[in-house]
Amino acid sequence: MPPVIDRERCTSCGVCEDICPGDIFKMDDDHPEVHYPEECFHCGACLIDCPEEAVSYRIPLPMLLPVYEKGFFEK
Numbered sequence: 001m002p003p004v005i006d007r008e009r010c011t012s013c014g015v016c017e018d019i020c021p022g023d024i025f026k027m028d029d030d031h032p033e034v035h036y037p038e039e040c041f042h043c044g045a046c047l048i049d050c051p052e053e054a055v056s057y058r059i060p061l062p063m064l065l066p067v068y069e070k071g072f073f074e075k
């Protein structure tokens with residue numbers, strides 16, 4: 001799933017554009033926009049580094065299952 005920006009929280013600091021290794025974000029008129037959602041590979045950097053916790057996404061279930069099966073989540 002592509003990242004979603006919470007406009008209420010976002011302060012347009014530009015960190016997400018700077019840190020995204022996939023260049024998914026672009027600042028348009030000083031506001032971040034998700035320009036290439038299909039190219040997000042869910043590294044999590046934008047979730048971790050956004051100082052306002054304004055970015056979220058849902059990880060596709062097929063990506064979560066191997067992690068779950070390895071025991072990273074409580075069963």
Ligand code: SF4
Binds near residue numbers: 013017
């Ligand atoms: S890092 Fe967070 S607060 Fe900063 S521009 Fe991106 S979404 Fe907005």
Ligand code: SF4
Binds near residue numbers: 024
């Ligand atoms: S999860 Fe990674 S690749 Fe996807 S938008 Fe965030 S920083 Fe970019």
